[in-house]
Amino acid sequence: MEANKKDKPWAWVPSLYFAEGLPYAVVTLVSLVFYQQMGLSDAKITFYTSWFYLPWVIKPLWSPFLDLIKTKRWWVLSMEMLLGAAFAGVAFTINTSFWLQASICFFWLLAFSSATHDIAVDGFYMLGLDSKGQAFFVGIRSTFYRISMIVGKGGLVALAGILQEVMNIKPAWALVFYALSGLFIGLGLYHKAIMPTPNSDTNHCALSANELMTEFVGTFTSFFRKKEIWIAIAFLLLFRLPEALLNPIAPLFLRAEAAKGGLALSLETFGAINGIVGVAGLLLGGILGGWAISRDGLKRWLWPMTIAITLPNIAYVYLGFIRPENFILISTAIFIENFGYGFGFSAYMLFMLHFSEGEHKTSHYSLCTGFMALSMMLPSQISGVLADTLGYDWFFVLVMIACLFPFLIAKVIKIKFSDLE
Numbered sequence: 001m002e003a004n005k006k007d008k009p010w011a012w013v014p015s016l017y018f019a020e021g022l023p024y025a026v027v028t029l030v031s032l033v034f035y036q037q038m039g040l041s042d043a044k045i046t047f048y049t050s051w052f053y054l055p056w057v058i059k060p061l062w063s064p065f066l067d068l069i070k071t072k073r074w075w076v077l078s079m080e081m082l083l084g085a086a087f088a089g090v091a092f093t094i095n096t097s098f099w100l101q102a103s104i105c106f107f108w109l110l111a112f113s114s115a116t117h118d119i120a121v122d123g124f125y126m127l128g129l130d131s132k133g134q135a136f137f138v139g140i141r142s143t144f145y146r147i148s149m150i151v152g153k154g155g156l157v158a159l160a161g162i163l164q165e166v167m168n169i170k171p172a173w174a175l176v177f178y179a180l181s182g183l184f185i186g187l188g189l190y191h192k193a194i195m196p197t198p199n200s201d202t203n204h205c206a207l208s209a210n211e212l213m214t215e216f217v218g219t220f221t222s223f224f225r226k227k228e229i230w231i232a233i234a235f236l237l238l239f240r241l242p243e244a245l246l247n248p249i250a251p252l253f254l255r256a257e258a259a260k261g262g263l264a265l266s267l268e269t270f271g272a273i274n275g276i277v278g279v280a281g282l283l284l285g286g287i288l289g290g291w292a293i294s295r296d297g298l299k300r301w302l303w304p305m306t307i308a309i310t311l312p313n314i315a316y317v318y319l320g321f322i323r324p325e326n327f328i329l330i331s332t333a334i335f336i337e338n339f340g341y342g343f344g345f346s347a348y349m350l351f352m353l354h355f356s357e358g359e360h361k362t363s364h365y366s367l368c369t370g371f372m373a374l375s376m377m378l379p380s381q382i383s384g385v386l387a388d389t390l391g392y393d394w395f396f397v398l399v400m401i402a403c404l405f406p407f408l409i410a411k412v413i414k415i416k417f418s419d420l421e
Helices: 002-006 013-037 042-069 072-093 099-128 131-163 169-194 209-223 229-238 241-255 267-296 298-322 327-356 361-390 392-402 404-416
Strands: none
Touching (some): 013 042, 013 072, 013 099, 013 131, 013 267, 042 072, 042 209, 042 241, 042 361, 131 169, 209 361, 229 361, 229 404, 241 361, 298 327, 298 392
């Protein structure tokens, strides 16, 4: 039976990575649209939702200890059931007087469950497949992760819009979250039946808890003893600053009423533009960026990618001041911005790999991803206040001014890390 399961990775790898990406899309984007429709100001929305990044910031701190408790397979299945319960919690409390406090708590549960699910899925992938299978499915898993982004950022929002044509906002969103609950409970049951149980997936670690803690502290301190560590951290925090400011405001701007300076897109149109056009631009930019940087190296492409991750933000300045109603114009602007970000982000990812080289490479890379999440979390906390104060149009001008920081830190990186390839 187990041999048959191992021989059929097509039965579980695609669905596993679809299940990995969808909660992240819900927590980081769908929550913004949900809270906007529930009547919160941009300042409150971005402040509350920015904290949902915290589990991904601190994920490296608890990931080494999961093996001490249960197997990776157990964590995958348990987190999918917990995600199903958390989605149901959001749906159940939408019509209550304490919906805000309750939904924030359940979104937090979603975020922590999703971050833990990420750890378990990536670990199980390495145990459930041999090296040849891992290499073969690396593109497949990435594809289904991206599909989940399209479903989350586009499909779920559009579904809420379709439902709102026949019912009020609250029951429409409740149905969306109940559907997500059923989906994840179903995925948990499906994966329980179909996922293999590798012999190497054991519920213990070679080290005791004390030994693991000692090893972790050693790895953690060695990270902060790396050459030019503070320059590297500054790069991780500042290179995406314009995008981090823009990311939570862009969907709110696209949906906001014209009287408030927004484009007043319907949920269906928003889903099509943000979920399909935007993700397509991001994916295409990432593919081309990866190809370019693998051919010529980071040193050759650092400046072009810094330009790509910053200057296309001017598309939002155009949208903010002109406020076009034409679907093609809006879609083109969104595509350009997302394509530029996807292309430029390749430099960010390769720098993390470069900086993590050496002893404890995997753990150091994990810590870099924590700073990557922090780089989104901190600017998001103030972006809503800035947008409320300045208005969307001048907020986007501020984002362009913030583009100075990626150029400055890229110049320092070019000097300090002369061994970039």
